[in-house]
Amino acid sequence: MSAGAKKRIMREYGECLADTPPGMKINFDEQNMTKWEVLLDGPDQSYYAGGHFKLEINFPNEYPFKPPVVAFKTKIYHPNVSNDDKGSMCLGLLRPDEWKPPNKVVAVLRLIQTLLIEPNIDDAIEPSIANEYKENRKEFEKSAKDWVKRYAK
Amino acid sequence: MSSPEPIPPPNDRRGSRASSNADISVQDGNGVMVGGPPGSPSPLQIRASNSLNSKNRRRPIAKQPPDVHLLEYCHTPDSNLVCLICHSPFDKPVKLLCDHYFCRQCLEHAWAAQQDGEKTCPTCRSKVDVDKDLRPVPRIIETMLDELVVKCPNSKSGCDWSDQRANVHDHVMLYCVYTLVQCPSYDCRLHISQKDFHKGCLHYTVSCENCHTSMMMKDLEGHQRTDCPGRSTNCPHCSAEVLRLDFQAHVKEACPKVVIPCSGAVLSCTFTAERAEVASHQETCVVAKLAPHFQEQQARIERSEARLEPLSRRVGILEDGLSNITSMLYPANSEPSLPLSEPLDPTSLEAFPPAHLTAASDFRLSPNPFPSVPQNDVPQTTQPPFDSQIHHLLTMHDSLREEVSRITNALGELDGRTNMMIINESQRQKDEMLHTNAAINSMRMQLHWLMSATLSNRNAAGSSTARASASTAAASGSANSATRGASASAGLGNRATASATLHAPLRRLSDSTRQDTKL
Ligand SMILES: [Zn+2]
Ligand SMILES: [Zn+2]
Ligand SMILES: [Zn+2]
Ligand SMILES: [Zn+2]
Ligand SMILES: [Zn+2]
Ligand SMILES: [Zn+2]
Ligand SMILES: [Zn+2]
Numbered sequence: 001m002s003a004g005a006k007k008r009i010m011r012e013y014g015e016c017l018a019d020t021p022p023g024m025k026i027n028f029d030e031q032n033m034t035k036w037e038v039l040l041d042g043p044d045q046s047y048y049a050g051g052h053f054k055l056e057i058n059f060p061n062e063y064p065f066k067p068p069v070v071a072f073k074t075k076i077y078h079p080n081v082s083n084d085d086k087g088s089m090c091l092g093l094l095r096p097d098e099w100k101p102p103n104k105v106v107a108v109l110r111l112i113q114t115l116l117i118e119p120n121i122d123d124a125i126e127p128s129i130a131n132e133y134k135e136n137r138k139e140f141e142k143s144a145k146d147w148v149k150r151y152a153k
Numbered sequence: 154m155s156s157p158e159p160i161p162p163p164n165d166r167r168g169s170r171a172s173s174n175a176d177i178s179v180q181d182g183n184g185v186m187v188g189g190p191p192g193s194p195s196p197l198q199i200r201a202s203n204s205l206n207s208k209n210r211r212r213p214i215a216k217q218p219p220d221v222h223l224l225e226y227c228h229t230p231d232s233n234l235v236c237l238i239c240h241s242p243f244d245k246p247v248k249l250l251c252d253h254y255f256c257r258q259c260l261e262h263a264w265a266a267q268q269d270g271e272k273t274c275p276t277c278r279s280k281v282d283v284d285k286d287l288r289p290v291p292r293i294i295e296t297m298l299d300e301l302v303v304k305c306p307n308s309k310s311g312c313d314w315s316d317q318r319a320n321v322h323d324h325v326m327l328y329c330v331y332t333l334v335q336c337p338s339y340d341c342r343l344h345i346s347q348k349d350f351h352k353g354c355l356h357y358t359v360s361c362e363n364c365h366t367s368m369m370m371k372d373l374e375g376h377q378r379t380d381c382p383g384r385s386t387n388c389p390h391c392s393a394e395v396l397r398l399d400f401q402a403h404v405k406e407a408c409p410k411v412v413i414p415c416s417g418a419v420l421s422c423t424f425t426a427e428r429a430e431v432a433s434h435q436e437t438c439v440v441a442k443l444a445p446h447f448q449e450q451q452a453r454i455e456r457s458e459a460r461l462e463p464l465s466r467r468v469g470i471l472e473d474g475l476s477n478i479t480s481m482l483y484p485a486n487s488e489p490s491l492p493l494s495e496p497l498d499p500t501s502l503e504a505f506p507p508a509h510l511t512a513a514s515d516f517r518l519s520p521n522p523f524p525s526v527p528q529n530d531v532p533q534t535t536q537p538p539f540d541s542q543i544h545h546l547l548t549m550h551d552s553l554r555e556e557v558s559r560i561t562n563a564l565g566e567l568d569g570r571t572n573m574m575i576i577n578e579s580q581r582q583k584d585e586m587l588h589t590n591a592a593i594n595s596m597r598m599q600l601h602w603l604m605s606a607t608l609s610n611r612n613a614a615g616s617s618t619a620r621a622s623a624s625t626a627a628a629s630g631s632a633n634s635a636t637r638g639a640s641a642s643a644g645l646g647n648r649a650t651a652s653a654t655l656h657a658p659l660r661r662l663s664d665s666t667r668q669d670t671k672l
Binding site for chain 2: 002003004007008011012015062064065100101102
């Protein structure tokens with residue numbers, strides 16, 4: 001990774017510190033600055049309220065020309081998060097063809113937060129959960145809260 | 154170069170090479186290939202690579218220019234000046250047709266992954282024609298970028314310089330002592346900051362004596378100053394915590410509990426106590442207050458004495474030269490008694506303290522004229538040996554001046570006399586010329602008369618033959634030559650004798666006139 005890209009990540013970290021979305025905390029390791037650990041509280045107005053989620057943001061070598069890779073380390077019942085060990089997320093500006101170099105990590109963090117409140121059904125990675133969210137909201141709410149209790153306390 | 158007929162220069166070179174080194178084989182077919190077996194590098198190549206190496210060696214100041222993208226800014230820059238790709242203020246920005254601005258380098262990075270002809274603006278994804286759509290940014294943007302205040306890129310090493318970004322290149326390349334340069338050691342390929350360059354190669358491993366970590370020598374001081382866990386110690390005197398590195402300095406200059414003497418010790422104050430007490434003692438100690446002045450004077454005296462040494466040597470040299478001149482001027486008198494030192498010594502003894510006696514005894518020239526003049530008026534007027542060199546010179550000057558004025562007078566006199574003589578002479582010449590003119594005039598008159606007489610004679614003859622007329626013409630020709638002072642030719646009858654008799658009185662006439670003017 002080029003020195004310029006590292007510099008940009010440093011600057012972005014500075015920006016995030018000054019302007020972290022509420023309920024988020026970033027653990028930043030200067031020795032390994034391409035891997036951020038984000039601690040996220042489930043937003044109050046969402047089904048995930050009370051949960052504490054751990055995310056990982058990995059910056060590829062080509063950053064900022066390739067998007068950062070976001071993964072939920074804590075299991076979460078969500079149509080836009082893959083239901084496996086990876087917990088990967090791939091939508092909106094995180095898609096390689098959607099990503100533009102001027103995008104910032106703060107925007108990514110905001111996107112995640114919005115998605116917790118309002119999942120994006122049209123762009124779901126888990127169609128079954130998306131279906132459930134659309135047609136059986138009660139059941140979805142129950143599973144989501146159940147997972148929060150089980151994994152995200 | 155593969156032509157069978159090589160052009161002269163390589164041919165010459167090959168010749169000289171072959172003559173200078175018989176071992177070198179020359180492949181004649183090529184005419185250029187010079188050197189050993191084909192596998193080995195040619196001498197030219199070796200020389201080229203050597204010279205490259207030595208050039209690198211001789212220029213240890215091969216510094217890296219600062220990367221503008223990595224600079225630290227002292228203030229948060231205006232967001233309008235920040236490149237959206239690198240998140241730093243623009244470096245050599247360009248403008249796209251869509252009015253989006255990027256660093257040139259950032260754009261190149263962004264486009265590296267894109268196919269030719271499919272380059273897009275990283276912000277708005279509008280198509281960009283690389284050859285046509287890159288525009289320079291407005292001048293004011295460049296100016297604002299140049300004026301951003303940045304820190305020195307070596308600030309982590311300790312440089313606290315900060316100034317406008319436009320100056321950072323010069324600072325790093327010319328002035329910053331923390332800029333890395335190549336290690337001065339011949340076979341060390343590492344870098345070292347410029348301020349340590351003169352210390353030689355510091356790239357060897359040492360072990361920190363406090364924590365036993367091993368590191369490069371060049372990092373040791375920084376480690377002991379900031380990183381070493383055992384870097385500080387408690388002063389045994391005042392139990393304050395100080396860096397081990399600074400401990401000596403602390404004891405010597407700062408520790409309040411160390412016992413030191415009063416600074417007036419040089420002037421015989423015997424007070425000795427802990428530093429803090431001494432400080433309060435020095436408030437009242439008169440000698441301590443005088444001590445700095447005393448030391449200053451002392452230093453000044455030492456400086457003066459140091460200066461005196463070469464000066465006295467120079468005076469000695471001048472002295473020698475002077476006595477040489479004296480002996481040259483008065484070979485008889487100067488030798489037996491040195492006339493200069495005699496009247497001087499007593500005065501010099503009075504004028505200087507004994508400490509300077511040695512220096513002063515050589516010192517004969519400068520104080521001399523003033524004390525010696527009132528003492529003895531008589532020798533001033535006497536002939537050499539003079540009591541002083543200057544008097545002698547003055548006298549000589551005066552006599553020279555007299556001589557010059559005498560010569561001037563004589564010259565004037567001579568001039569007048571010469572003028573008179575010239576006037577007289579020219580007057581006489583003029584008179585003589587007048588006489589000559591008169592004589593010529595009278596001669597012309599006589600000639601005229603003679604000619605007319607001849608003509609009338611011929612008319613009177615009337616029936617004379619052609620031969621007679623021819624002889625008349627010859628006679629008139631010979632008469633002409635006779636007037637020019639030539640002797641008349643004989644055998645032409647009475648007419649020729651007539652011309653001769655005419656000539657004689659004329660001659661006499663001119664002689665008499667000359668005698669007139671001479672009288
Ligand atoms: Zn840039
Ligand atoms: Zn654009
Ligand atoms: Zn500097
Ligand atoms: Zn070295
Ligand atoms: Zn140490
Ligand atoms: Zn102390
Ligand atoms: Zn004292």
